[in-house]
Every structure is written in C-alpha cells, then in structure tokens.
Amino acid sequence: MLYWQALNLQVLAIMLDWLKKWYTNKFSDPQVVTLFLILVLGFLGIYWLSGMLAPVLVSIAVAYLLEWPVSKLCRMGLSRTLSTSVVVLGFMGVLTLVLMWIVPLAWYQGRNLLKDLPQMIELGRTYLLELPELLPGMVSDEQILLLMHSVEERVMAFGRQMLSMSLASLVNLVALLIYLVLVPVMVFFMLKDKAQLISGFVQFLPNERKLIGQVWHEMNVQIMNYIRGKMLEILIVGAVSYLVFYLFGLNYALLLGILVGLSVLIPYIGAAVVTLPVAVVALFQWGFTAEFGYLMLAYAIIQALDGNVLVPLLFSEVVDLNPVYIIVAVLFFGGLFGFWGVFFAIPLASLVKATAKAWSERLHPTESAA
Known part of the structure; x- marks a missing residue:
C-alpha cells in the first residue's frame, strides 16, 4: 500500500514539474502573457455582451468595408471628413435602394413560395412513393410515408412561423429604425476619427x-x-x-x-x-x-x-x-x-x-x- 502511495506521489511530482517547465517555457515572456489575456478577455466580452454590442459589431464590420474607398479618396487629396461623408452617404443611398426595391420583391416571392409548399410536398410524395418499386427490398411504403409525414410537419411549422413574422415585424420595426439611425452615425465617427480612436485604445495597452x-x-x-x-x-x-x-x-x-x-x-x-x-x-x-x-x-x-x-x-x-x-x-x-x-x-x-x-x-x- 505504501509502495503505491509513494509511486502516485512520484508521478504527481513529475507531472507538476512538467507543467511548471511548460508554463515557464510558454509564458516566460510578459508580452506573450499580455497578448493571451487580451484575447481571452476579448472573446469573453463578446460572448457575454454580444446582444448589447450588436450595433457596435455591425458598425465595425461596415467601417472595415468602407475604409478602403475612404482611404482612396484621402489619397486623391480630399480631407478625411469629406471622404467619410461622401462614402457614408453613398453607402446609405445604396442601402436605401436595396431596402425599398429588392427586399420587398424578395419578400413577396418568399410568401408565394410558402404558399406553394403544400403542392411541392405533394409532388415530392409522388416521387418518393415510386421508390419502393424502383428499389424493392430496400425501401418500403411505410418508411416513405413516415418520412413524408415528418417532413410535412416540419415544413408546415416553418411556413406558419415565417408567415407569423409579418405580425412580429411591427415589434422589430423599432429595432430596425434604431439600427438605421445608430449604425450610420457610429460608422461615420469610426471612419472620421479612426486615428483618435486607435490612439485612445492603445493608451490602455502596456508599453511593451x-x-x-x-x-x-x-x-x-x-x-x-x-x-x-x-x-x-x-x-x-x-x-x-x-x-x-x-x-x-x-x-x-x-x-x-x-x-x-x-x-x-x-x-x-x-x-x-x-x-x-x-x-x-x-x-x-x-x-x-x-x-x-x-x-x-x-x-x-x-x-x-x-x-x-x-x-x-x-x-x-x-x-x-x-x-x-x-x-x-x-x-x-x-x-x-x-x-x-x-x-x-x-x-x-x-x-x-x-x-x-x-x-x-x-x-x-x-x-x-x-
């Protein structure tokens, strides 16, 4: 009994010594530790606060998208403020065109597609019921009927959910309006004051x-x-x-x-x-x-x-x-x-x-x- 206890303690000491050497080797550099902590805190912050930070994330993505044309205009001699104004206004014009023209057409086609789903399911049932004759012994009528019943229930439930979204859209309209106002404002200042924002963030980082x-x-x-x-x-x-x-x-x-x-x-x-x-x-x-x-x-x-x-x-x-x-x-x-x-x-x-x-x-x- 004492022998096994001594052996376990020896194995534990070897493992602790290995972990100590690994930690000393990998995290001996303070810059490595700092980078690791920043990444961990960033991931945790986004994970826990993603709901509240959604407009900020959208603004960052749009700002990255528009940084290229803003930089091009700046290299042509325009000021950063003027370049940002031109690009953001152009982006908002394109977005307005999409929301006013393309989205309603796509929504209309989507509603028509949902109305045609029962006929599509029936046609699919017809094709599937022919499988037992084409593949005798491999597929039975009971399996096909069970599969079609399950698929029909799921598709119809999805269809009802999509149709009910037209009622829920009134509730989401306020959130959409907030995005349409808040995001362009944030994008504008992220692009215009990019240097100041980055320098302000850098102040919180260590010197090394x-x-x-x-x-x-x-x-x-x-x-x-x-x-x-x-x-x-x-x-x-x-x-x-x-x-x-x-x-x-x-x-x-x-x-x-x-x-x-x-x-x-x-x-x-x-x-x-x-x-x-x-x-x-x-x-x-x-x-x-x-x-x-x-x-x-x-x-x-x-x-x-x-x-x-x-x-x-x-x-x-x-x-x-x-x-x-x-x-x-x-x-x-x-x-x-x-x-x-x-x-x-x-x-x-x-x-x-x-x-x-x-x-x-x-x-x-x-x-x-x-």
Whole structure:
C-alpha cells in the first residue's frame, strides 16, 4: 500500500514539474502573457455582451468595408471628413435602394413560395412513393410515408412561423429604425476619427506591445480584405445566380439568387444547404426534364467557379487555411457567437493562426529564422 502511495506521489511530482517547465517555457515572456489575456478577455466580452454590442459589431464590420474607398479618396487629396461623408452617404443611398426595391420583391416571392409548399410536398410524395418499386427490398411504403409525414410537419411549422413574422415585424420595426439611425452615425465617427480612436485604445495597452502590434497589424489587413472580398463575393455570386435563374425562367429567381449569394457567408456548408431549395423549386416547376438538368448543371458551374476562381482571386492574401480548419472554425465560432461567429470564422481562425505563429517566433526566434 505504501509502495503505491509513494509511486502516485512520484508521478504527481513529475507531472507538476512538467507543467511548471511548460508554463515557464510558454509564458516566460510578459508580452506573450499580455497578448493571451487580451484575447481571452476579448472573446469573453463578446460572448457575454454580444446582444448589447450588436450595433457596435455591425458598425465595425461596415467601417472595415468602407475604409478602403475612404482611404482612396484621402489619397486623391480630399480631407478625411469629406471622404467619410461622401462614402457614408453613398453607402446609405445604396442601402436605401436595396431596402425599398429588392427586399420587398424578395419578400413577396418568399410568401408565394410558402404558399406553394403544400403542392411541392405533394409532388415530392409522388416521387418518393415510386421508390419502393424502383428499389424493392430496400425501401418500403411505410418508411416513405413516415418520412413524408415528418417532413410535412416540419415544413408546415416553418411556413406558419415565417408567415407569423409579418405580425412580429411591427415589434422589430423599432429595432430596425434604431439600427438605421445608430449604425450610420457610429460608422461615420469610426471612419472620421479612426486615428483618435486607435490612439485612445492603445493608451490602455502596456508599453511593451511589439508582439500585440505584430498580430494586430496582420489581422487588421486581413479583416479589411476579408470583409471587402466577402461583400464582393456575395454580390457577384448572387447577381450571377439571379441572372442565370431569370434566363432559365425559374420561379422565385430573385429570392433564390439572394439565398445563393448569402450562402457564401458559410464556407462549404452554405453551398450544400442552399442547393436543396434550388433543386426543389426547379423540380416542382419542370420535373425530371432537360430544363431541370440544364439548370442544375449551370448552378453547379456557378458553385465551381466561385470555389475555384472567385474565392482564390478575392481571398488569396486572407484564406491560407485548410478547408478542415475553416469548417471547424465555422462550427466552433458560430456556436459561440451566432451569426457574427459564422461571418468572422475565417478571420478568427486566421487570428488564432497568426497568434500561434507570432508566439512561436517569439519563443524560438532562432528556429523561426532558420
């Protein structure tokens, strides 16, 4: 008995000694500790206060988006205040056009799509009931009926929820008006007083902040390029998809084009999910005909060009991550922060990578130089 107690104490001492050496090796540099604490406090603050800080997060994202044209106008000789005013007013004009023209049309098509859902479900039932004859012994009528009953319940519940949103929208109207007034004001001052805001924030950091500055400079450029590239990708993919759907005569072309454009917010997963409504609408409209095949082929070409041409072109300086890491980042940060976690999943994953790289270079400068 005493032997085993002595052995356990010896193992515990070895583990504590290993942990002490690991901590001393990894956290011996005060700048590393400071960077680690800032990242932890930032993540916790956003996690707990994301609801209250939602307008601030929206304003930061828009400010990053508009920083590029503001900088271009400043380099042309305009003052920072005038450049900011021109860009923000132009952005608000485009946003007003979208809210007054595109959104009502998409909403109208969405309501019509929900009204056609029962007929789509019935058509799907017809196709599925043919499976037992095509696949005897593998699929039974009972399984098909059970599946269709479950799908019908879920779809109809979703339809009722979407239709009831028109009543709840009156309550959300006040919140929307707050966003439409508060966010542009915050964006304007974030852009106009960018230097003052950054210098004010830097005052709270310790004097030794070379490592923090290295990570911040890299991530600032990446986030700016990412948001600008993501907005361009949404516009290009959405516009091309709408044009293709319109030329084919597909029902709800605008709504489906918007969904395809927004699907690029979630890498890989979004494209797979949005394929279902496109295929269902096309199947309901044409059945298993040549038009259905041609449309799905054109849709597949759009997705292939987006993933293999557009994304590398727009994000060549930003996305240097394995697809597995990107999917894990989407799931992890999306689970923590919701929509904003999904939207910033790639920059956040890049932040983790940049931090680990700077950390390693700080602790092993000789190996990094080699």
